[in-house]
Amino acid sequence: MSDTLLSLTGVQTHIGAYHILHGVDLTVARGKLTMLLGRNGAGKTTTLRTIMGLWRASSGAVNFTGHDITALPTPQIARLGIAYVPETMAIFADLTVKENMLLAAPNARRASDMDEDRLKWIFQLFPAVEKFWNYPAGKLSGGQKQMLAVARAIVEPRELLIIDEPSKGLAPSIINNMIDAFAELKSRGVTILLVEQNINFAKRLGDNVAVMEDGRVVHSGFMDAFAADEALQQSLMGLAI
Amino acid sequence: MSASKSEPGSLATSLQTTPPTSPPTTPPTPQQPRFDFDWKPLVLVPALALMAFPFVDSPSTWLTLTIAGLAMGMIIFIIASGLTLVFGLMDVLNFGHGVFIAVGAFVATSVLGAMGGWTASPELWRNLVAVFTAMLVAMAVASAIGLAFERLLVRPVYGQHLKQILITMGGMIIGEELIKVIWGAQQIPLVLPEALRGAVIFGDAAIEKFRLLAVLVGIVVFLLLAWVLSRTKIGLLIRAGVENPEMVESLGYRIRRLFVGVFVVGSALAGLGGVMWGMYQQNVIPQMGAQVNVLIFIVIIIGGLGSTGGALIGALLIGLLANYAGFLAPKAALFSNIALMVAILLWRPSGLYPVANR
Numbered sequence: 001m002s003d004t005l006l007s008l009t010g011v012q013t014h015i016g017a018y019h020i021l022h023g024v025d026l027t028v029a030r031g032k033l034t035m036l037l038g039r040n041g042a043g044k045t046t047t048l049r050t051i052m053g054l055w056r057a058s059s060g061a062v063n064f065t066g067h068d069i070t071a072l073p074t075p076q077i078a079r080l081g082i083a084y085v086p087e088t089m090a091i092f093a094d095l096t097v098k099e100n101m102l103l104a105a106p107n108a109r110r111a112s113d114m115d116e117d118r119l120k121w122i123f124q125l126f127p128a129v130e131k132f133w134n135y136p137a138g139k140l141s142g143g144q145k146q147m148l149a150v151a152r153a154i155v156e157p158r159e160l161l162i163i164d165e166p167s168k169g170l171a172p173s174i175i176n177n178m179i180d181a182f183a184e185l186k187s188r189g190v191t192i193l194l195v196e197q198n199i200n201f202a203k204r205l206g207d208n209v210a211v212m213e214d215g216r217v218v219h220s221g222f223m224d225a226f227a228a229d230e231a232l233q234q235s236l237m238g239l240a241i
Numbered sequence: 242m243s244a245s246k247s248e249p250g251s252l253a254t255s256l257q258t259t260p261p262t263s264p265p266t267t268p269p270t271p272q273q274p275r276f277d278f279d280w281k282p283l284v285l286v287p288a289l290a291l292m293a294f295p296f297v298d299s300p301s302t303w304l305t306l307t308i309a310g311l312a313m314g315m316i317i318f319i320i321a322s323g324l325t326l327v328f329g330l331m332d333v334l335n336f337g338h339g340v341f342i343a344v345g346a347f348v349a350t351s352v353l354g355a356m357g358g359w360t361a362s363p364e365l366w367r368n369l370v371a372v373f374t375a376m377l378v379a380m381a382v383a384s385a386i387g388l389a390f391e392r393l394l395v396r397p398v399y400g401q402h403l404k405q406i407l408i409t410m411g412g413m414i415i416g417e418e419l420i421k422v423i424w425g426a427q428q429i430p431l432v433l434p435e436a437l438r439g440a441v442i443f444g445d446a447a448i449e450k451f452r453l454l455a456v457l458v459g460i461v462v463f464l465l466l467a468w469v470l471s472r473t474k475i476g477l478l479i480r481a482g483v484e485n486p487e488m489v490e491s492l493g494y495r496i497r498r499l500f501v502g503v504f505v506v507g508s509a510l511a512g513l514g515g516v517m518w519g520m521y522q523q524n525v526i527p528q529m530g531a532q533v534n535v536l537i538f539i540v541i542i543i544g545g546l547g548s549t550g551g552a553l554i555g556a557l558l559i560g561l562l563a564n565y566a567g568f569l570a571p572k573a574a575l576f577s578n579i580a581l582m583v584a585i586l587l588w589r590p591s592g593l594y595p596v597a598n599r
Binding site: 077 | 257463474478485489493495496
């Protein structure tokens with residue numbers, strides 16, 4: 001079995017008249033947490049959306065478990081086992097927490113069809129999901145919404161989680177809870193590609209790292225090595241961990 | 242192998258959490274989000290009816306007008322319910338929705354004409370069989386035309402509002418001309434079946450039998466839509482799709498298929514509404530869809546985009562106001578709908594229960 005779960009080769013993406021990605025090369029190793037870092041506007045979110053097929057790559061290739069998914073429609077990509085948590089969280093505010101979770105389980109017609117053991121595991125990771133099970137998701141706080149967004153992504157076993165800035169706008173205590181939850185997911189062998197601006201978050205969780213600049217990956221390697229190299233951090237991100 | 246597949250099993254024995262299908266049993270605490278139901282729009286309908294009461298000379302007249310208004314509102318709701326889903330979920334400005342109404346009404350004239358023996362019978366059940374057959378055939382024809390309409394006219398212009406308006410209005414003009422080719426350009430009477438003619442006397446109030454049927458059909462349609470939207474997975478998908486279609490796709494669902502399904506159901510409901518509207522007016526003309534179109538858009542704007550409940554309240558308000566104004570100040574009835582829409586939008590600029598943000 002290949003160690004590479006996802007790979008992008010020379011991916012270029014245009015959004016209207018704008019050329020955003022200029023040939024992204026990126027690999028995500030199976031069972032590892034890969035941090036995708038970079039300044040604002042470097043192309044991180046565009047890379048995630050291109051993987052999901054929400055924006056189409058104009059050239060290059062996206063391979064997932066050995067299959068070319070570059071031109072596949074988004075629903076088909078999702079059904080291959082990729083869960084996506086966008087930066088906006090995209091919680092369905094008018095639906096209850098239960099209904100949000102149910103939607104993420106394509107084979108469950110009602111809540112009782114969902115895997116009970118898996119739900120218990122999710123409730124342990126994110127107690128707010130259980131606590132507010134029958135509440136409209138729009139009434140949750142920002143941190144609770146973020147927990148719901150991640151819980152929704154793991155309601156069924158997935159090959160890969162793609163998560164865009166989960167700590168954005170959250171209080172430090174909530175961020176710590178989130179870090180614990182991702183550490184738990186990591187320890188269970190879940191493969192994660194995570195975009196993050198919070199350096200502590202990145203340092204504590206990342207196995208591998210890729211740094212983007214101007215629509216390209218300009219550095220990739222092990223997180224430990226990157227965290228130890230202040231000069232490299234300064235040159236790529238303008239600050240040190 | 243997916244490493245994640247072993248996650249829950251390994252933890253299951255050590256977990257002591259509440260079963261997932263049980264609602265939280267703890268009472269709300271200050272930290273918990275408040276679950277406030279927005280009840281204010283619900284009181285508008287009884288409030289309007291009560292406000293009209295002192296101005297109408299007798300309780301029986303008021304009751305007659307109120308039932309007539311509710312019946313008219315229910316028929317408008319049936320027609321508008323499909324469009325509010327199409328508008329809310331698909332963000333499609335379908336100005337051709339009226340053609341499905343007209344087709345439904347004209348199909349009803351043919352079906353009821355062919356079942357003359359059934360409609361002329363004094364037995365209520367034979368009349369109802371004829372009416373329900375006309376409804377089913379009208380819905381089937383309208384949904385088939387809706388399918389073709391979506392494929393040929395709407396699909397190329399998703400996301401382009403100006404083109405949607407132009408092409409769907411063009412589609413309605415073509416539809417009207419085709420109706421003239423098939424049924425002729427003249428007005429066709431749509432005579433009520435024997436047992437549905439006349440009125441039921443309730444106290445001193447005369448309540449037309451057909452209007453009672455219209456209220457019943459409207460209630461059934463609303464309950465069915467409410468059940469589908471709130472209790473089924475398809476309904477969940479539609480509600481989620483109204484809010485964020487992109488995320489629905491990211492969860493693995495083909496939103497385009499859902500769009501087509503909703504469009505077809507919306508067309509079928511318009512066909513059903515056309516049958517009811519034709520029987521309400523007791524005649525049909527090829528332009529009837531265009532005439533009702535404005536009323537439908539007023540209803541869905543009042544109700545809030547994508548909201549079935551909002552559309553029901555909006556339709557009932559329109560129906561009641563049209564009847565009260567028609568009785569009390571006939572000239573005011575001409576602009577009462579617009580005045581109501583302006584008043585509602587001044588109070589709630591996005592409508593009563595907006596679901597979609599456009």
